[in-house]
Amino acid sequence: MHTDARKLDDNTLIEGDICIVGAGAAGISMALDLLGSKHKVILLEGGGFEYDDKVQDLYKGQTTGQKYFPLKSSRLHYFGGTTGHWAGMCSPFDPIDFQKRDWVPHSGWPINRGDLEPFYGKANEILQLGPYNYTMDFWQKKLPEMNPFPLNEKVIWNKMWQYSNAHFNQIYKGSIVNAQNIHLYTYANVVDISANEGVSEITEMIVKNHAGKTHRVRAKKFVLACGAIQNARLLMASNKQAPAGLGNDNDVVGRYFMEHLEVASAELWLFKDFPTNLYTVDWGVTKASAEIAFTPEIQEKERILNGTASMIPLSVGKHQKPRMETFQEDDPRKSKQVMNKDFDKSEELAKKEKGHILRAFQLNTRIEQAPNPNSRVTLSKEKDELGVNRADLHWELTPLDKRSIRTMYKILGQQIAVSGLGRVRLNEFLRDETDTTFPDSTNGGWHHMGTTRMSADSKTGVVDKNCKVHGINNLYIASSGCYTTSGAPNPTLTLVALTLRLSNHLKSVLAG
Ligand SMILES: Cc1cc2nc3c(=O)[nH]c(=O)nc-3n(C[C@H](O)[C@H](O)[C@H](O)COP(=O)(O)OP(=O)(O)OC[C@H]3O[C@@H](n4cnc5c(N)ncnc54)[C@H](O)[C@@H]3O)c2cc1C
Structure with a gap:
């Protein structure tokens, strides 16, 4: 009713x-x-x-x-x-x-x-x-081309996603x-x-x-x-x-207050073509894909947060603006429009480029934020039209967040190199180990x-x-x-x- x-x-x-x-x-x-x-x-x-x-x-x-x-x-x-x-x-x-x-x-x-x-x-x-099953084996049976990178399973695993x-x-x-x-x-x-x-x-x-x-x-x-x-x-x-x-x-x-840090963090350059169907959504058969994840054992050994890396063609990624830049309108409909326009534009620009787009990828991090009592919502002195004090947000990250992302790609880089698949190159903001700050381009996922x-x-x-x-x-x-x-x-x-x-x-x- x-x-x-x-x-x-x-x-x-x-x-x-x-x-x-x-x-x-x-x-x-x-x-x-x-x-x-x-x-x-x-x-x-x-x-x-x-x-x-x-x-x-x-x-x-x-x-x-x-x-x-x-x-x-x-x-x-x-x-x-x-x-x-x-x-x-x-x-x-x-x-x-x-x-x-x-x-x-x-x-x-x-x-x-x-x-x-x-x-x-x-x-x-x-x-x-789809079916409540998030194991890679289950989805591989539906689409055998879903081929994982041959990396050490004690270090790297493939975390499955579905799309609603x-x-x-x-x-x-x-x-x-x-x-x-x-x-x-x-x-x-x-x-x-x-x-x-x-x-x-x-x-x-x-x-x-x-x-x-x-x-x-x-x-x-x-x-x-x-x-x-x-x-x-x-x-x-x-x-x-x-x-x-x-x-x-x-x-x-x-x-x-915690968010997920979703940030372009590295490049993956493969020496030769490798089928990446597992890591890109197949909208026809499975509507599922995987992200590269790090085992609990390696998280404990390296003392890092839990996170994953997803892949998009580098030719697309390098034309994409950070969402923290495109999603800045007060009207949510306009923000979404500007962001989607930028996504479409990057796809178009990528199509115009020639070269090995299937061998070079942008690696995007998705990682938990370490709980931090200083990252917080407080009441503002200003009231809304119905007379309630507004909410203000102070979003604060910690050195553990930064070190975890850097370590993830060091580990992945070692694994990719040992397997002979290619090389991983860290993005500029991760190179200085003493720098614990995050650039303004660091995206959240709108996850509160x-x-x-x-x-x-x-x-x-x-x-x-x-x-x-x-x-x-x-x-x-x-x-x-x-x-x-x-x-x-x-x-x-x-x-x-x-x-x-x-x-x-x-x-x-x-x-x-
Ligand atoms: C652009 C975007 C992309 C996202 N993508 C993903 C994704 O891919 N995967 C994912 O898991 N999550 C995603 N999210 C996050 C997801 O939308 C939220 O996790 C989810 O909607 C939270 O559900 P909720 O019920 O807590 O809050 P909401 O869905 O926001 O619902 C809260 C409801 O409470 C009502 N309300 C608020 N205040 C009051 C009040 N005082 N009195 C009465 N009613 C009130 C609101 O009108 C609203 O209907 C995304 C969010 C955004 C913005």
């Missing part, structure tokens, strides 16, 4: 069993999982079904530190959330991503990969990916709007959260919109699914009863993580292993903000799996 909250009488009281705030990848996945259950689900979405610049403007904020995308355009603020813009690249986290690693400060989740395993399959379905075309605003609008037990309210921006006197229980959420209406929402359980930056903002801005905001007694909310991190201890995390906010009985978070460490893969498949695990937990809590 759908209601436009602008059309309700002012000060309407909305009541249900579970209230989900935000209808993006996480919120809609949870609603789909609860669809047809006996629970009355209230799904609050700040935007409508289409882009609306007034609503989008609520995301505006300042960034400092390492150059970042404009906050206004790095997320979409309407039904379907940022899946309206995402590129759909998916791969699950590795077991090592959840482990405590003594060389990665603040690492170690209170859950492991096995805890998510029962939910990855359904997450794969919700994202409309699931834009939730298009594919799930009907199911959500027509569901009897899902009550979707659009133009229902949560602006404040009230708790009981002891701040141990949420009593109600306050919803506002640009039509000047204010409503109240009551439920047994509340789930924040507004995205990692907005969830942290909402917790910090809800400071009537707790001066630093809800769940923030230990000053952890907003800290440990870590701001409400998971930890068994409330001193070092915002949510517990069930994504429940420490100290508050009925407040949960469904977000990549809950990631303790960010893994190398793009976040959404794991986010949906984690959300389904939370949904399962809520069902059992409500049942008994």
